[in-house]
Amino acid sequence: MTRILVISDIHANLTALQAVLDAAANVDATWCLGDLVGYGPDPNECVELVRSIQNLTCLIGNHDAAAIGSIDTMFFNREARLSAQWVKSRISKENILFLKSLPERVVIGEATLVHGSPRNPVWEYLLDIQAAAINSSYFKTQLCFVGHTHVPVVYTVDELGGGTMRKLDHKEIVPLKQRLIINPGSVGQPRDRDKRASYAIYNPEQKTWEAYRIDYDISSVQQRIVTAKLPLRHAQRLAEGW
Ligand code: ZN
Secondary structure, three states, X not given: OOOEEEEOOXXXXXXXXXXXXXXXXXXXXXXXXXXXXXXXXXXXXXXXXHHOOOOEEEOOOHHHHHHOOOOOHHHOOHHHHHHHHHHHHHOOHHHHHHHHOOOOEEEEOOEEEEOOOOOOOOOOOOOOHHHHHHXXXXXXXXXXXXXXXXXXXXXXXXXXXXXXXXXXXXXXXXXXXXXXXXXXXXXXXXXXXXOOEEEEEEEOOOOEEEEEEEOOOHHHHHHHHHHOOOOHHHHHHHHHOO
């Protein structure tokens, strides 16, 4: 039985990342769908911890691209832009090289991996059935794993523009029988009003996706955000999951 840890949107939250890696334990591989940095206080620590993971496949996210200067932060909101500038001034040379090496799209077995969407891997948010349906013609595999919205969700998709959307709760198991787009949610900044770190375990042989949430020490991350003089909003939202 192969267990693959699927994570996304760590956002420089080392405490949440450590909690997820500890809780997932004994996985055969880890797939990270991007946004290792941005918003949070621990960009270098998070990139270093991700780099140390065995059997890692890691994609680039829009905040990673901003940190290495490969995209313009003009389209970021004010706080995201400030945080991107903060990361840029601190990220180490080794970590920049790692982020620069990350691909926008990877296909492994039955799954296509991207950060945002298969149509526009770095930027597009899949927020509704229409967007998911349009994107169904942009990947050839049965499954597509995305992050970026920070909400754990599964879409069934068809090329006629139809489909369904369902938010996933802790310990929910999704049978992977049809064409699906799935999001593991966010490790370091959940936005579905559930403050717990979000992740998933993909089992390609059993064809299942297990959604999980885990508590972590939010106040220690908030303290580091305050100490780093990052926007206080980044600290407040962690406690409420938005
Ligand atoms: Zn993100």
